[in-house]
Amino acid sequence: MPTASDRRIALLGTGIMGSHMARRLAQAGFPVTVWNRSADKAGQLTRFGVKIAVSPSSACADADVVIVMLSNGPVVEEVLFSPDHAGKRPAETMAAGSVLVVMSSIPVETCQSQAPRLAARGIDYIDAPVSGGEPGARDGTLAIMAGGDVRVVNGIADVFAAMGRVTHIGPVGTGQMTKLANQIIVGATMVAVAEALHFAARGGADPAAVRKALMGGFADSRILNIHGERMVERNFVPGGPAEYQLKDLRTAKALAADSGMHFTLLDCLVGMFGDMIDRFGTGLDVAGILQEVERRSSGVQAGTVSAKVPS
Structure with missing residues (x-):
């Protein structure tokens, strides 16, 4: 070499x-x-x-x-x-x-x-x-x-x-297995950040201020930092396409099933990201899961909650 x-x-x-x-x-x-x-x-x-x-x-x-x-x-x-x-x-x-x-x-x-x-x-x-x-x-x-x-x-x-x-x-193969484990954590955290920001916004809080307040605490993460900002700005131009996230989640679910394992959270994530793409199409960033959270939330339609960007 x-x-x-x-x-x-x-x-x-x-x-x-x-x-x-x-x-x-x-x-x-x-x-x-x-x-x-x-x-x-x-x-x-x-x-x-x-x-x-x-x-x-x-x-x-x-x-x-x-x-x-x-x-x-x-x-x-x-x-x-x-x-x-x-x-x-x-x-x-x-x-x-x-x-x-x-x-x-x-x-x-x-x-x-x-x-x-x-x-x-x-x-x-x-x-x-x-x-x-x-x-x-x-x-x-x-x-x-x-x-x-x-x-x-x-x-x-x-x-x-x-x-x-x-x-x-x-x-060979354990790198991919680790990536699938990563994608379960990423998908779950993405949904958690989307639900938390939407929850706060519906209660009258400025989601930009909420995100800023949470950074540095136990709820902090790179997803809150990077994708939380995308959610606040409603910037869903893909840095990480949602269809790739769904692909990996489906791969993880199939591999788990082949091994006799069934996971409630993983099943939920596959359903949420699948519904997101079915309804809002491909070509969106994973942060676009906010739209699916909005749609599912108490009958609120996606896009009806405006997120303010701090001046």
């Missing part, structure tokens, strides 16, 4: 998260090549020295580390293992001794299916989903949950350090 100074990185998927991650890797001094299905979304990265590949297979061919930041399990499977427009399967263009790092949130069983196929070609596989949303990707403060061989994780510690803080969890 090359030294940190010349370790070549390929990153597949330059959406809300991936673009920031690619930029930070380039700024850390890594040679970075990216591919994105919509090439125009990757173009802005060239000013940071990032190269744009015409196909995922060409991006992977010369890489020592391939990072995947695509939307879901089926897309990851398709992009890695199906022929691209160049007629090549990207996973088959990766060199023996390279590392595939799947930082997308995908099902545990998908990781456990993909890892042996890569191992047969001499390629190490790490599942390393992240938490921290767009701010974490932008600032390089992501919480990275890594499953796979600890020696491989430690061997690319410099790569992870450019994006955030990595914790090795266990074998």
